[in-house]
Amino acid sequence: MTASITLPSPAKLNLFLHIVGRRPDGYHELQTLFQFLDYGDDITLTLSPGQPGVRLENPIAGVPDEDNLILRAAHALARKASGELPGVNISIEKRLPMGGGLGGGSSNAATTLLGLNHLWKLGLGLDELAEIGLTLGADVPVFVHGHAAFGEGVGEKLTPALPPEDWFLVLKPRCDIHTGKIFSAQGLTRDTPRIRIAPAFEGDASRYRNDCEDVVRRLYPEVNQGMEWLTQFGPARLTGTGACIFGRFPTESATRIIWESKPSGITGFVAKGVNISPLHQKLTELK
Incomplete structure (x- = not known):
């Protein structure tokens, strides 16, 4: 049995995000297009048979254990297993900003689920793991399945889905956005007409948008300023409820030229869009 593995925990972008209704339970009905990036965190899982239990070696500042999706995923998976499991030590190299709309926490949960399923030799399928993941967060299943998706x-x-695998400049303005605040905002669009899957990949991409964007730009001047700067070079869009914004470009070299001219005081990165998650690519290599 492999004693230790290090796995990627990639970012995702919402290439568009339409809010098409609101359910009786208060949750919003969405239509969105997910694509992964070849950039993210790394999670190392190390078995410790002599020490039962799950330990996070470097807790994330400001996130209590009961809210940490890595620990919650590990404990949820352990409850599904039968028999005694070897202990595991988990460490994370964190690159993705919290509260950025890149799905960092959900991705961490999915990487933990798939990685421990591999190490513990549980043999659970992706549908079973995605079902566990959904109890942790709505975005976890797309990371578990590992394919770009509508x-x-x-x-x-x-x-x-198979959107073009273009290059992206991702910027993180200096603000943290609470998803609940955006989804409860009075001015939020909640009645965008539904689209069929096929048209989502055809024609003018400007037909699609992020319905959270106007509210976020109004409430967070830092996001508005970043959007105005990035729009000089082409269409810019918010991912999720933000705060990260992105622009799509055809080549790495063009993207990096724009990256070098970014305003001071703003962080971010350049990455390639990929339709198969780097996590799944790595797990395939381990088989």
């Missing part, structure tokens, strides 16, 4: 419902109803 998402509906609260984002958990997934249809595999």
